[in-house]
Amino acid sequence: MMLIMRDGCFLIDRNFCFRRVQMRFPHRNLNEGPHDMTLIDGEMIIDTVPDSGLKRRYLAYDLMALDSVSKTKLPFSERWRLIEDEIIRPRHNERKMFESGAKSNPMYKYDMELFSARRKDFWLLHTAKRVLKEFIPSLCHDADGLIFQGWDDPYVTRTHEGLLKWKYPEMNSVDFLFEVGNDNRQLVFLYERGKKKLMDGSWMVFPNGEDPSSISGRIVECSWNKEQQCWVCMRVRFDKSTPNDINTYRK
Numbered sequence: 001m002m003l004i005m006r007d008g009c010f011l012i013d014r015n016f017c018f019r020r021v022q023m024r025f026p027h028r029n030l031n032e033g034p035h036d037m038t039l040i041d042g043e044m045i046i047d048t049v050p051d052s053g054l055k056r057r058y059l060a061y062d063l064m065a066l067d068s069v070s071k072t073k074l075p076f077s078e079r080w081r082l083i084e085d086e087i088i089r090p091r092h093n094e095r096k097m098f099e100s101g102a103k104s105n106p107m108y109k110y111d112m113e114l115f116s117a118r119r120k121d122f123w124l125l126h127t128a129k130r131v132l133k134e135f136i137p138s139l140c141h142d143a144d145g146l147i148f149q150g151w152d153d154p155y156v157t158r159t160h161e162g163l164l165k166w167k168y169p170e171m172n173s174v175d176f177l178f179e180v181g182n183d184n185r186q187l188v189f190l191y192e193r194g195k196k197k198l199m200d201g202s203w204m205v206f207p208n209g210e211d212p213s214s215i216s217g218r219i220v221e222c223s224w225n226k227e228q229q230c231w232v233c234m235r236v237r238f239d240k241s242t243p244n245d246i247n248t249y250r251k
Helices: 076-100 125-138 246-250
Strands: 002-005 008-012 018-021 038-049 053-066 116-119 145-148 164-167 173-180 186-192 195-198 218-225 230-236
Touching: 038 076, 053 076, 076 116, 125 145, 173 230, 186 246
Parallel strands: 053 116
Antiparallel strands: 002 008, 002 038, 008 018, 038 053, 145 164, 173 186, 173 218, 186 195, 218 230
16 A cells, blocks of 8 residues: 655555655645645556666555545545546646646656556456457566456455456465475465464475575465476565465365
8 A cells, every 4th residue: 555645655565564755646736735644555566668677666556545535435436536536647747747847946856756656457347358368468567367346346445355356377376374394394374264274285396496494484475286286386475474364265
């Protein structure tokens, strides 16, 4: 999430740790100054841009509060519209104004920010085939599938059981807690009712040659190898401190 304050912004991770970043989000009426106490939800991605290298971008996909006013009960379609109208477009317009020289001696340099911000795109259901065949292959970052979001849904905290997630088979994954026990025995855990549940008989392989003991205690995202009947490490999730719930695994 991102908490936008008058004097800067704070990124908030899954563990509710805050990190201050210098970004500016003006109101639609630029004379009103920056937003204050605006809370948005989103994700950080790294695009590989031809001739430009790696670019960090924050993709905002939901809005919980706008200038201290809760928007959680609004339908998703309205919250999504407000992201563009009230947050992204005013920022873009002010940046163009600064860079064109229409406003003399700007005190703020947008190009000094660590990353850019955009609204994440959503499409109607009937376009799913085109998104899979045309849009996703054209992205500058990896995408593992689709999320089907209810157009009229209010904002739901924690796990939204009404969301439908579809992934490419090879990207279908589970986040385990991985530990190395006595005699270098692999221990693979999920959560059940908030407690660790040992997945007896489960084991992992590390195709990139990682030392399992160096990953002990970490959350590891894995895909299933049907031929070897084992889990294959895709990446270590440094952004997470807890594994998936057993019910997520069963789905």
